[in-house]
Amino acid sequence: MISSFLFQSAAPLPLDEIRAHLEALPTVRRDRWDDAVYIVADDAATLQLVTDARENSGDEAYPRVAALVRLYDARIDFSLQTREVETVRVFARWLRAGHDVAILDEAFKDISSECDDNLDYLFGTPRKRRLVAVGFFRELKHGRADGPSLREAMRDKGKPGESRIAAYLREAPILLHAVGPVTDVFEPKGDYICAPNIHTDGVYAWPEDLAHYVERYHVALPAEFLAHVASAKWKAPTDVDTATVELG
Template sequence: MINKDQAVRLVELWLERERVLELQAFRWAHDVEVFTASEHEFGWLVVCQSREYVRTRDPRHALAGLGPFLVDGLDGSLHHIPVSTYLDDWEHLYRHDVRGLPRPDPVAERIREALAASGRVAAMRELRQAAPGLLLAEARAYVDALQAGAAPDPELAARTTAPDTCRQVPIETLTGPNGPAPHPIPPPRALYGLHPERPLGHYRELFPDDPHAPSLQRALGGIRCGTPSHESELAAYLRAGTCLLAATALTHDVLDPDKPPLGSFGLLTDGTWFWYADLVHYVEHHHVQLPPSFLAHARANDWTPPEVSDQEVSTLLHRLTDPPAEPPPGC
């Protein structure tokens, strides 16, 4: 069973992931944080609000229209309940559409009562009035099941209920059990195929298992771009890359361990170069130097990374997760 602290942490991990990846669908994730969490029949309802509202409780900063998250108490899966659905009978929708439980049959109890009070013929008559679409043989099968103390066939039970005329906005499942399912993050020597041999931001201080990686300490001191303004342009370039891989593991500033987590682990690309998501932090806050060839590449793109199509992402992922038979010379 998932407890309250675990539920809150699962939502926080998902928000961190959204902030790092800057996904279009949840742009609001950058500006919100967990506000309250309350226990529910299905698990934990977690409400998020704007950071400014959480800090000040000023109604002017409150977000409207953001439905709660539900962390399933059984498996830790995370779901977003649209506010219009939450204000309706969302529990039935969750029970049936998410957990896969059969929808209730409102006619069954009436037929059981008719069977007990007046017998089989009266029960058949009651059923034909309640569900005129059932054929006579189907009605008999339905009543026979109830008379035997069993549940009617689900297909027959579904036909005793009028179809929905106004469908609720679906509940969106955001992650599977126990949080966001991480993408496979290949080991450094599998990341060949793009330029350079290692991702930008692959330093030995961050990856102790790769002692041959360049030193982060030696890269401090500015980006060698000629003017200070290029540092902010470079940071914008790095932040705007296309996501290749992401995981829920949090990254930290190895140069200032007391700082809060930087965000989730990720790998970005512009189709030619690729880099770790936390590299932008080291550029902005520690003025880390990057290779001149990459700076020239970014400048040639007018400090805006090219768009990478879904097909290109798929191809790059294939190359990253299937390392070549022979590594490049010198490895």
């Protein structure tokens, strides 16, 4: 893994497009004190730790637990301060695929020829990240024996934003495809709901029918998951590299 490198373009880069792409990623945030810098983490907790530290300490050093991306007119600088680099790797791959850039090390030596499509030379061999399971209720056939209780999670009334949460759950990429009909556990002879697929946003994973239980029974989901979804502005990512994650 190389701790510092940059992508150099011969022409100005479309910074508005690049900013929009970064800001759509759920574990990326623009720095409080420097608009040109983005903090890139692999999980919401790490992102919150760094942003809190920056808020509380002013324009001082960053906690060395995340990656930093700095935007210039025709260049993007990368600083890797952690080995948890899959989110920034995905961004770098997107940037390289869509723009004509050379890759330079911190001495400004061109190392483009040494970088494969996965950018292992820069980021190292990917390690599979363990996803956090949510919504695998123990009452479900595809749930977990040690999972939370669906009945205990049910609420009489929904809360604001419930429809956006359900849409997020449905729109996230599928991690594991499965076959067979899934029906409401309380109406086993009722209509088919979905297939027993598992979806992921790269941080969490959940069964496909979770959206149904959120909408119909207003099930309460973990606060940290809801905060994660809100931080992504209720927009699920579309480009999760499922080869780099696993369901624990």
